[in-house]
Amino acid sequence: MKETYLQQFLSDSARKAKRSEIRELLKLIARPDVISLAGGLPAPETFPVDHLAEMLPRVLKEHGASALQYGPTEGDKGLVAELAKLMADDGLPDLGPDRILVTSASQQGLDLCGRVFLAPGDTLICGLPSYLGALGAFSACGASLSGIPLDDEGMQPDLLEARLVNLRCEGVRPKMIYLVPDFQNPAGVTLSLSRREDILSIAREFDLLVLEDSPYRQLRYTGETVPSMKSLDRDGRVISLFTFSKILFPGLRLGWVVAEPEVISRLVMAKQPVDLCTSSLSQLVAREFLKSGMLTEQIALTRELYTMKRRVLLDALDREFDPAWGVTWTKPEGGLFLWLKLPESLDAADLLQMALKKDVAFVTGSAFHCDGSGRNTARLNFSFPSPEQIQEGVRRIAMSVGRLIAERPATGKKTISKDKPKFASAESGHPLDQLAWNLTLTELVE
Ligand SMILES: Cc1ncc(COP(=O)(O)O)c(C=O)c1O
Secondary structure (H helix, E strand, C coil), rough: HHHHHHHHCCCCCHHCCCCCHHEEEEEEHHCCCCCECCCCCCCCHHHHHHHHHHHHHHHHHHHHHHHHHCCCCCCHHHHHHHHHHHHHCCCCCCCCCCEEEEEHHHHHHHHHHHHHHHHCCEEEEEECCCHHHHHHHHHHHHCCCEEEEECCEEEEEHHHHHHHHHHHHHHCCCCCEEECCCCCCCCCCCCCCHHHHHHHHHHHHHCCCCEEEECCCECCCCCCCCCHHHHHHCCCEECCCCCCCCCCHHCCCCCECCCCCCHHHHHHHHHHHHHHHHHHHHHHHHHHHHHHHHHHHHHHHHHHHHHHHHHHHHHHHHHHHHHHCCCCCCCCEEEEEEEEECCCCCCHHHHHHHHHHCCEEEEEEHHHHHHHCCCCCCECCCCCHHHHHHHHHHHHHHHHHHHHHHHHHCCCCCCCCEECCCCCHHHHCCCHHHHHHHHHHCCCCC
């Protein structure tokens, strides 16, 4: 069937939907000769293949056919009880089952929150930059996104407050603030305790919900744990999303939401027509990992590996980047990403184009900015590449930065303009060229 013919049958939202250019990029660079600092994939060597091979027959024997049956939308009771214990260790004691909903990973939590709280025209506050998958989920609901700049301590409360005052003057009342407080994707920064408290008090003053998305919280490599937003929540306005994707394995597609019973009940209603329930088998596997203490072991191993890879990346940047270039980067205390800031006069899309020609990939930062800003920024992942690939990837990126700086016009103007593609098209023979160009043009919303 031709796409032009199909168009007549499409819903409005399907017509507006876009493919994620980043996912397209990831498909193209899935070649062994490309060093990818682009994706957000966990290291496959952390996946508990042997444990799982031993555990699956045991789970099937113990639970029989019920492991393969539909289950309650709220989630498996045994898993929910284990999750309550896990949350109690992280400052959330006494969570009853009515405060936890098991989801098909965090992305579903984001989607459900969008469905329950956002209607076309509603405004949501997010970080500049923010996780693309969240921006995609909220945009799919027709929400308008208002971005607040982050610095090394995360979202800046004074700018948030000023924005909310302005919006109020315009008659706009946002519904919700979306945050990744711990080791943010993409910037790698962590919201400080005082800012968490300030943001909660602003949320109270302007009567907003707070959506805390925390896939990396258990992956801290240095520094002190900061209390979760939910544990600081005094009036039930925080909804928190967690996932097994980065601490166990993403193929499990399993996460959970912690919120007030009224919110959970609404999310359950929204989940029913989407998937009826989360995979029973996945839930029993996660339950077993929690109950046996193997999850703790798994997290410790993962932390150890990523602590080393993070160090390799930071050392490589220190070694390869000339301080005179004026490039800065965040020093994440956990998570999977580091954020690179080029001088204002440079465009990360130019750098990506050069890097791709040297078979190195990363993601340009403007993709994560709901307002299309951040053209001089980039995200580097350190969980997936090997230490050797990180070192070689950074060396090649640094060579490209050096060249870009040397070629920079004396006027300090941007080296690329929207309407004048500087680099070759897909016909140039390099399959990544057209894609790199697309990345410079698209206001990406996952
Ligand atoms: C901030 C953030 N939220 C949510 C997700 C979705 O993760 P999953 O659906 O695998 O739990 C990701 C994935 O990378 C993420 O970085």
